[in-house]
Amino acid sequence: xxxxxxxxxTKPEWTAxxxxxxxxxxxxTRAEAGNLWFEWSRSLEDPSVYVLLEAFLDDEAGGAHVNSxxxxxxxxxxxxxxxxxxxxxxxxxxxxxxxEMGEMSVDAQ
Numbered sequence: 012x013x014x015x016x017x018x019x020x021t022k023p024e025w026t027a028x029x030x031x032x033x034x035x036x037x038x039x040t041r042a043e044a045g046n047l048w049f050e051w052s053r054s055l056e057d058p059s060v061y062v063l064l065e066a067f068l069d070d071e072a073g074g075a076h077v078n079s080x081x082x083x084x085x086x087x088x089x090x091x092x093x094x095x096x097x098x099x100x101x102x103x104x105x106x107x108x109x110x111e112m113g114e115m116s117v118d119a120q
Contacts, residue, residue, distance in 0.1 A: 012047065012106055013073045017063040018054075018098040025092035026059045032092055039081035045072020047108060059094065070103070080085070 021029050030051065040049045047066040054060035067073040076082055 012104055012108075013067045013070065013101065014104050015063075015067075015099065015101045017065070019063065019089075020057075020094045021059050021061065021092055022094050022098075029061055033085070033089070036081055036085040036089075039079070040043075040076065042075055042078070043067075043072065045069065045075060053054045061101065069095045083120065113115075 019029070025032065033051070037049055037051070040046055042119040047068060049063070049065045050063070052062045054062065067076060
C-alpha cells in the first residue's frame with residue numbers, strides 16, 4: 012500500500028472554503044479503483060492547515076492517480092488557494108488497511 016500524508020497551508024481568504032474547493036477532486040479520487048481512502052482533517056493548532064491522509068492499493072494505483080485528469084486539474088487549480096507549497100510524506104508500507112491500536116482498548120457499551 013502507498014500511504015501518503017500531505018499538509019496544505021491555505022491563504023486566509025480560502026481557509027473556510029477549502030473543503031468546497033477540493034470537493035470534486037476528493038470525490039473523483041475516492042471513485043478510483045485503487046484508492047483505499049482519501050480523508051481530510053484540519054489542524055487544531057493552525058486552522059489554515061488542512062491535512063490529507065490518502066492510501067492507494069499499490070504503485071499501479073498511485074500511478075493511475077497522478078496521471079488522472081482530475082489530479083492534473085487539481086494541480087492547476089489548488090495552488091491559487093495555498094500560502095505555500097504543500098508538504099508530503101509518501102511511503103510504501105506492508106499493510107492493506109487500518110489496524111487496531113495495540114496500546115489502547117475501548118470496550119463498546
